[in-house]
Amino acid sequence: MKGKILMSLVLGLVLIFSFACAKKQVVVPSQPAIQEEKQQPTTKTTEEMKPVTTGKEEKGKVAGLEEEKIREEELARQQKLKKEQAFKQEIQTFENEDIHFDFDKYNIRPDAASILERKAAWLKTHPNVRILIEGHCDDWGSEEYNLALGERRANSAKEFLINLGVNPDQISIISYGEERPAVVPPAYCESVRHFMHSRGLRPDSVVPNLSSTKITPDMVDNCQKIWAKNRRCHFVVIQY
Amino acid sequence: MKRGVLWITLILLFIPTWSFSLVYIDIEAPGQERLPIAIARFVGDPALDSKVREVLKKDLNYTGFFEILKEETFLEEKPSLNIDFKQWQLIGAHLLVKGQIETKGEFVKLNFFLYDVNNGLRLLGKSYVGRKKALRYIVHNFADDMIERLTGEPSVFNTKIAFVYKTKRGKEIYVTDFDGYNPRPLTQFHNICLSPSWSPTGDKLLFTSYKKGNPDVYLLDLKKQKVIRLIHYAGLNIAPSWSPDGRSIAVTLSLKGKQGIYLVDVHGQIKRRLISSSGINVSPTWSPDGSKLAFVSDRAGSPQIYILDLKTNRLSRLTFEGKYNVSPVWSPKGDYIAYAGIKDGHFQIFMIRSDGSEIKQLTDGYTDCQDPSWSPDGRFIVFSQNRKICVLRLIDGKILPLLDLPGAQSQPSWSPRLK
Numbered sequence: 001m002k003g004k005i006l007m008s009l010v011l012g013l014v015l016i017f018s019f020a021c022a023k024k025q026v027v028v029p030s031q032p033a034i035q036e037e038k039q040q041p042t043t044k045t046t047e048e049m050k051p052v053t054t055g056k057e058e059k060g061k062v063a064g065l066e067e068e069k070i071r072e073e074e075l076a077r078q079q080k081l082k083k084e085q086a087f088k089q090e091i092q093t094f095e096n097e098d099i100h101f102d103f104d105k106y107n108i109r110p111d112a113a114s115i116l117e118r119k120a121a122w123l124k125t126h127p128n129v130r131i132l133i134e135g136h137c138d139d140w141g142s143e144e145y146n147l148a149l150g151e152r153r154a155n156s157a158k159e160f161l162i163n164l165g166v167n168p169d170q171i172s173i174i175s176y177g178e179e180r181p182a183v184v185p186p187a188y189c190e191s192v193r194h195f196m197h198s199r200g201l202r203p204d205s206v207v208p209n210l211s212s213t214k215i216t217p218d219m220v221d222n223c224q225k226i227w228a229k230n231r232r233c234h235f236v237v238i239q240y
Numbered sequence: 241m242k243r244g245v246l247w248i249t250l251i252l253l254f255i256p257t258w259s260f261s262l263v264y265i266d267i268e269a270p271g272q273e274r275l276p277i278a279i280a281r282f283v284g285d286p287a288l289d290s291k292v293r294e295v296l297k298k299d300l301n302y303t304g305f306f307e308i309l310k311e312e313t314f315l316e317e318k319p320s321l322n323i324d325f326k327q328w329q330l331i332g333a334h335l336l337v338k339g340q341i342e343t344k345g346e347f348v349k350l351n352f353f354l355y356d357v358n359n360g361l362r363l364l365g366k367s368y369v370g371r372k373k374a375l376r377y378i379v380h381n382f383a384d385d386m387i388e389r390l391t392g393e394p395s396v397f398n399t400k401i402a403f404v405y406k407t408k409r410g411k412e413i414y415v416t417d418f419d420g421y422n423p424r425p426l427t428q429f430h431n432i433c434l435s436p437s438w439s440p441t442g443d444k445l446l447f448t449s450y451k452k453g454n455p456d457v458y459l460l461d462l463k464k465q466k467v468i469r470l471i472h473y474a475g476l477n478i479a480p481s482w483s484p485d486g487r488s489i490a491v492t493l494s495l496k497g498k499q500g501i502y503l504v505d506v507h508g509q510i511k512r513r514l515i516s517s518s519g520i521n522v523s524p525t526w527s528p529d530g531s532k533l534a535f536v537s538d539r540a541g542s543p544q545i546y547i548l549d550l551k552t553n554r555l556s557r558l559t560f561e562g563k564y565n566v567s568p569v570w571s572p573k574g575d576y577i578a579y580a581g582i583k584d585g586h587f588q589i590f591m592i593r594s595d596g597s598e599i600k601q602l603t604d605g606y607t608d609c610q611d612p613s614w615s616p617d618g619r620f621i622v623f624s625q626n627r628k629i630c631v632l633r634l635i636d637g638k639i640l641p642l643l644d645l646p647g648a649q650s651q652p653s654w655s656p657r658l659k
Binding site: 104141142143144145147148149151152155158159173174175176179194196197198199200201 | 404411432434435448450453454455475476478479492494497499519520521522523536542543564566567580582584585586587607608610611650651
């Protein structure tokens with residue numbers, strides 16, 4: 001799925017690029033299509049888009065009219081493509097932004113609230129879009145409890161969006177508990193976790209004196225960042 | 241018929257009736273001395289003899305009830321069914337096992353005898369027939385009968401333990417014998433499978449899987465070797481627990497934006513909602529009489545264990561110590577609930593009286609002890625320790641690793657007796 005989106009994105013970008021370049025005569029040396037263009041600076045855009053027919057087009061007015069029609073169609077197509085492209089960009093932005101939670105909590109934090117406000121606004125302007133909210137947890141705690149916790153996180157996000165006026169039918173939720181972390185913690189996080197456990201600390205606690213251990217402040221910092229990243233809701237557009 | 245074994249109990253030999261009144265092992269009495277027992281060489285095929293005694297010793301050692309006397313001290317010169325009780329008294333044996341092995345083709349017949357050495361009594365005499373390749377299970381049967389004769393209740397030698405094994409492609413449900421022998425996969429979903437839970441008869445397993453995208457409850461019929469998706473409502477379908485009468489399943493569902501514990505029937509249809517709130521309600525476990533459910537809720541701000549009386553609908557909080565108490569499991573006798581709780585930053589296994597009056601910490605000095613499950617005789621608790629499966633023996637608190645497998649294992653679940 002992601003691969004497909006990426007492919008169409010790259011293809012789209014290349015198309016738009018070459019089109020825009022033709023018009024504005026921007027020189028991008030690394031692109032062979034542009035180099036061709038430079039050799040024929042007077043070639044019309046439509047001809048450039050249909051290089052196969054070049055040279056055989058000069059057949060009078062009928063050809064000119066057809067050319068006009070083709071040009072309009074092409075323009076419309078390009079505009080549609082641009083619009084689609086922009087929409088896909090919006091989807092990507094929407095999906096790229098997770099919201100995060102405190103340890104063992106499922107209330108919406110202020111930083112998450114502002115993200116959800118943006119998401120709500122977008123969903124309201126795109127009523128055909130349907131999304132899946134995935135609730136996730138860090139790997140502290142029991143697997144079963146974390147499944148339940150992940151569901152509550154996704155549900156909190158859903159309720160928040162509904163309260164902002166999003167149509168409930170647009171939203172589905174799922175919990176993955178601790179089963180599908182955004183970032184798999186490196187092996188040393190296990191040691192960090194045990195060290196923190198032994199000091200009675202929670203994953204988001206400030207870690208005191210590390211001397212007399214093999215654990216460095218960087219390790220703790222990194223693991224804590226990973227755990228924090230994994231306490232999240234992830235948003236996926238499933239239909240548009 | 242299991243494993244192609246023909247179980248035929250042939251003879252229940254003469255036992256003096258009054259000997260039943262003798263209590264050899266009082267399981268209620270703590271700190272009891274171990275009973276010195278001699279396992280004499282069996283009459284018959286020497287290769288089978290050493291195999292039989294090896295399994296029997298392992299079984300008896302598992303219980304923690306016995307001190308198995310060293311073979312070097314035995315005064316008997318060659319295997320015989322005759323007994324000189326004095327000979328065995330001299331080396332300090334209180335109990336004596338003797339036996340005979342007969343083979344016929346791929347079948348084997350074992351005659352076992354258990355004696356009270358000091359009183360010169362035969363406590364048990366029984367014959368077992370089965371295939372040679374099932375020798376291990378024949379010995380388990382005798383060991384169970386022997387423990388039943390001595391304590392009034394069989395041990396766990398005919399039980400299995402299901403667990404979750406993390407593989408490259410997901411998490412699968414596995415099963416192993418009670419002693420860690422022969423671990424093998426039950427699912428090959430290449431997906432996330434979690435929370436195995438046995439039916440009261442032990443022929444079916446419930447578990448949660450994301451096989452079809454959503455966390456749904458699946459039913460594995462071990463006899464028919466068939467899996468069906470049993471409970472699949474919108475949202476969560478997790479943490480299934482079969483009622484003791486086999487007629488209902490308690491499960492966590494998230495319907496209408498709330499998370500609750502529901503009773504569903506054996507076809508997956510909702511019978512009624514038991515508990516539901518805006519918070520977390522998960523991990524139900526039945527009292528053995530089926531009248532109560534213990535479960536985890538965060539209604540007081542942190543995960544704690546609650547008990548719901550199904551007759552009166554009365555809800556009471558069970559755990560007050562600690563800020564994170566999860567995974568309750570009701571003991572087979574109903575007197576205790578074991579659970580995992582965080583103490584001084586460590587996950588440890590605890591047991592609390594079901595009226596909340598007494599808490600015992602069962603693990604200490606270990607980190608990350610989670611997911612307890614009782615053996616059907618209530619004498620053991622299997623749990624995960626740092627993503628490995630361990631068995632805790634309650635009579636002396638000894639903890640033994642169950643499996644020697646690479647990678648992560650979790651969520652062990654002890655079967656009922658499978659005989």
